[in-house]
Amino acid sequence: MTADDCTNSIAETRTESPTVSRRRLLLSTATAVVAGTGLSVRSGPVAADSDQIVELDFRDGRPSVSDAPQGEDEVVFNVHGYTASSESVSAAKRFRNTARQLGYTETVTAVTWDDSGDPETAIASARETGDTFARWLAEYTTECRDTTIRILGHSMGGIVQMETLAGIDGSFTVETADSIGSYAVADGPCKDGPFYDPIRNSAAAVRNYYSTNDGIARLGSGPAACGATSCGDTTPPNYWDVDVSASVSNHVAYKSSRSCVSRILENYD
Structure with missing residues (x-):
């Protein structure tokens, strides 16, 4: 059986490590409470690392590493989609607010x-x-060795996410590189696709959060399109497709959906 004969259906049932972090346990418990009662997770203010949304603008070249958050335990780099550069900060803020x-x-x-x-x-x-x-992150990770790096790309930002992994080319590893409603090619993560090796070599975990209600996305409208039958090596072992269709009604609803964002956060160990 060739890779072209295989599908990625296994990715939806693939089990992850049984180790549960304290943060994942708290988030899972909180999400269950929200689902069961409709109440907010928070009973008081969240003590956030930083509520400021720093903008790293690559439109006129590569920004200075010193422009980015310094001394942080963890940073999520949110990448906007097509025609949304003017809303880059507000889009990042939308994800942050739901996550908070x-x-x-x-x-x-x-x-x-x-x-x-x-x-x-x-x-x-x-x-x-x-x-x-990718070249900017190489410098940033050298300067901020203790900072956990996470990438979240929406729509065409999913192309940026995947091409970043290709640019890293295994020279270092980011913790997570996820997409929501990705406009990357649907077979990109597949064995013979353009991003199989970048995913395997440049990130600890990569997830495609997709909604079948999303009429704009390509990869982000369903699982990776790798064929018609099941095969375990169709996608990299560190790649998962995650169906959030039940809580995401359209292409712009991912970041405001508590259920979708909670799925993302559950995988932030």
């Missing part, structure tokens, strides 16, 4: 890229930005 409601206190940073022009022009820019962001 669920008890997540780490720092969120906005990554802004040049999404001007028609879709094909923007896709080319997303690819170029991914390579530039």
Whole structure:
């Protein structure tokens, strides 16, 4: 059986490590409370690392590493989608606000890229930005060795996310590189796809949070499209497709959905 004959259906049932972090336990408990009662997770203010949304603007070149949050335990780099560069900070803030409601206190940073022009022009820019962001992260991880790096790309930001992993090319490893409603090619994570090796070599874990209600996404409208039958090595062992269709009604609903964001946070060990 060749890789082209295989599908990624195994990714939805693949079990993860039985080790449960204290943060995951708290978030899972809080999410269960919300689901059962409709009450907010928080009973009081969250003591956040930083509520400031720093913007790293790659439209005119590579920003200075000193512009990014310094001395943080963890940073989520939120990458916007097509025609959303003017909303880069507000989009990052939307994810942060939902995450705060669920008890997540780490720092969120906005990554802004040049999404001007028609879709094909923007896709080319997303690819170029991914390579530039990879080189920027190499410098940042050298300066901030104790900071856990997480990437979250929405829509065409999912192309930036994947191209960043390709640019890293195994020279270092980010903790998570996830996408929501990704516009990356649907077979990108597959054995013969363009991002199989980058995913395997450049991140500890990569997840595609998809909604079948999303009429704009490509990879983000379903699991990785690797064929018609089951095969264990279709996608990298550190890749998972996560179905959030029940709580995400359209292409822009991921970050405001508590259920979707809680799924993301549960996987932040």
